[in-house]
Amino acid sequence: MITKEHPMTPLLRMDRIPHIWCPTCGIGTAVSCFAAALKQNEIPLEKVAIVSGIGCTGRVAGYMKVDSFHTTHGRAIPFATGLKLARPEMKIVVFSGDGDLFAIGGNHFIHAARRNMDLTVICVNNFIYGMTGGQLAPTTPLSAKSTTSPYGNYEHPFNLPHLAASCGATYVARWTALHIRRLTNSMSEALNKKGFSFIEVIAPCSTVYARRNRLGSGLDLMKFYHDNCEIKNGANPEEADIGFQSKIIVGKFVDKEKPSFIDNMHVGLKRALGDKYIPYGGDDGAK
Amino acid sequence: MKFWRTPLDADKIKVPHGETYVIKERCKGCGFCVEFCPKRALRLSDEFNIKGYHPPEMIGKDECVNCGLCEMICPEFAIYCLEEEEVQVEG
Numbered sequence: 001m002i003t004k005e006h007p008m009t010p011l012l013r014m015d016r017i018p019h020i021w022c023p024t025c026g027i028g029t030a031v032s033c034f035a036a037a038l039k040q041n042e043i044p045l046e047k048v049a050i051v052s053g054i055g056c057t058g059r060v061a062g063y064m065k066v067d068s069f070h071t072t073h074g075r076a077i078p079f080a081t082g083l084k085l086a087r088p089e090m091k092i093v094v095f096s097g098d099g100d101l102f103a104i105g106g107n108h109f110i111h112a113a114r115r116n117m118d119l120t121v122i123c124v125n126n127f128i129y130g131m132t133g134g135q136l137a138p139t140t141p142l143s144a145k146s147t148t149s150p151y152g153n154y155e156h157p158f159n160l161p162h163l164a165a166s167c168g169a170t171y172v173a174r175w176t177a178l179h180i181r182r183l184t185n186s187m188s189e190a191l192n193k194k195g196f197s198f199i200e201v202i203a204p205c206s207t208v209y210a211r212r213n214r215l216g217s218g219l220d221l222m223k224f225y226h227d228n229c230e231i232k233n234g235a236n237p238e239e240a241d242i243g244f245q246s247k248i249i250v251g252k253f254v255d256k257e258k259p260s261f262i263d264n265m266h267v268g269l270k271r272a273l274g275d276k277y278i279p280y281g282g283d284d285g286a287k
Numbered sequence: 288m289k290f291w292r293t294p295l296d297a298d299k300i301k302v303p304h305g306e307t308y309v310i311k312e313r314c315k316g317c318g319f320c321v322e323f324c325p326k327r328a329l330r331l332s333d334e335f336n337i338k339g340y341h342p343p344e345m346i347g348k349d350e351c352v353n354c355g356l357c358e359m360i361c362p363e364f365a366i367y368c369l370e371e372e373e374v375q376v377e378g
Contacts, residue, residue, distance in 0.1 A: 006310065006367050007358065017364060023315035023340070028362025036359060178323070180359040219318050226323075 011035040011045070013065050020059065024218025026177030026203025027057055030124050031064070033180055033201075034095070037187035038066075048091050051080040053100030056131045056205075057124040060095040074104030077112045080119050085280070088262055091120065091191055098125040098139040102158055106138070113167035113196050115261040120190045121198045123160060126205035134208030141244040145212045161237035164198040165254045171197035172237060172254040176225040177204065179250060186252060195260045202248060215245070305353025305368040309342050313365035316340030320357035320366055326350045329357065 012035065021027050038048065050068040052061035053076040061068035067090075071079045076094045084092045094101070101109050101123050112119060127144065129135040134147040139160065143152045165172045171193045175183040183201060190197035204210060204221035215221060225248065233251040240249040259267075269277045294300065307329065314336055321329045321343050328350035331341040343366065345351065351368060358367040 006364050008364050008367075012364065018313050018315075019363075021362060024317040024319070025362055028364070029319070029360055032359055032361065032364065178360075180356065184359070217317075219322060222319060223322065 007039075008032060008035045011038060011065055013063055016063055019063055021056060022205075022207045022218075024204060024206040024222075025056070026126070026201070026205075026218065026222075027060070027124050029177040029180065030057075030122070030183070030201045030203060031060055033184045034060075034093075034122065034187055035064070036184045037191060040184065041188050041191060043091060043191065047089065048093065049080075049083055049087075050093050050095050051076045051083065052094070053096040053105060054131075055097040055100045055129070056126070057095060057097035058100060058131075074100055074106075074108065076100065077105055077108040077117075077119070077121070081112060081117050084118055085262070088118075088280075092118075093191070094119055094121045096121075096123060097130075098123055098127070098158075098160070099129045099137045102160065102163075103138045110163075110167050113164055113169045113198070116168055116170060116195045116258055116264075118194060118260045118262055119196055120187075120193070121164075121196070122187065122190075122201060123198070124201045124203050125160060126203050126209055127157075128205055128209040128212075130205050130208055134212055139242075141242055141246075144209075144244045146208070147212070157242065159237065159241050160200045161198070161240050161253050164196075165237045168196070168258070169198045169254060170195035170256050170258050170260075171199075171252075173198075173252040174200040174202065174240065174250050176202040176229055176248065176250060178222050178225045178229070179231075182231075182250075189252075189255075193255075194263075195258055202242075202250075213244075303353045304349070304371040305351040306371055307345050307351050307357060307366060307368050309344065310365045311336045311342040312338075313363045314338075314340055314342035315363055315365075316342065317362060318343075319360045319362070323360055324357060325354060326352055 045066050048066045050061045052058040054073040061070045076096045080092045080094045136146045136148045138158045140153045161172045173186045204218035206218035229248045237253040329343045332344040353368045353370050
């Protein structure tokens with residue numbers, strides 16, 4: 001018999017599929033790429049944990065068949081930090097949206113990047129608060145319309161790769177939901193990277209962002225990404241600003257080595273306590 | 288597969304051949320697979336699924352090269368390809 005089963009089935013909680021994301025939403029593609037990255041690396045599923053915040057992307061934790069936690073709004077990174085310190089041998093992935101990570105949880109992001117916590121942060125950026133009805137997000141480009149900016153946005157948005165890089169992240173990349181192979185490779189690099197790795201995934205939001213701005217459907221946004229994305233690996237993230245329907249610079253911006261928080265913690269406590277110091281988490285913790 | 292001229296290494300290179308499977312009930316008719324299939328091997332069918340969307344179907348049997356793009360880009364986990372030989376062995 002032909003195996004009539006989707007290859008992603010072992011990585012997904014199939015009892016929860018179909019998911020709640022709208023038709024032509026890009027979050028499903030990001031999840032698919034992440035599942036492919038897990039498969040590519042042959043990481044045992046019990047060694048991975050996903051932490052999500054609130055929002056459309058916050059639902060990812062519920063659909064992946066790994067240890068997962070759906071935290072309160074904006075608090076995915078603090079929860080993941082605690083999880084990493086308690087179980088240093090696990091790979092902790094924060095999968096959340098732009099509003100959750102950068103508006104409500106903005107400070108947590110900055111400080112986790114400053115400490116170089118050993119986390120992989122995947123931010124699905126759809127430029128708007130999707131689940132609550134399309135309010136202005138800190139990533140909404142200038143002049144874009146949202147429910148709370150019906151005459152066009154006049155606030156400067158965040159440049160997420162620049163923010164992450166300037167706070168000290170060791171791996172910073174940006175791709176769109178269209179760059180599936182590059183996104184998958186980037187995710188597996190980030191999973192194997194020691195220290196704070198950040199990937200921004202630009203995804204279409206058809207129901208609020210595209211509809212409010214008269215941009216058609218998510219498929220039209222995908223075609224827009226196809227025509228207007230410029231791959232510039234190693235570009236200065238400062239120049240990777242996104243304007244309303246302007247050219248999008250994608251690529252791997254930062255990939256450097258730096259001692260992580262756990263490394264520094266072991267060195268510092270060893271210096272202070274000497275032989276009395278026993279690393280938490282056994283031998284794995286000292287690595 | 289059609290070429291505008293026979294490639295010089297045509298005897299050495301084997302073009303993979305795949306078969307695309309659609310889980311019709313899961314499809315939300317976004318059209319990503321139809322739009323971005325590098326071989327243009329898919330189209331939206333006329334039939335309706337349980338949600339009222341048109342799931343994709345293959346245009347010809349021979350077009351698919353098992354690249355897996357539709358499988359990766361599908362936000363609904365509703366389409367996948369298998370290599371043709373692999374299917375024959377299992378069948």
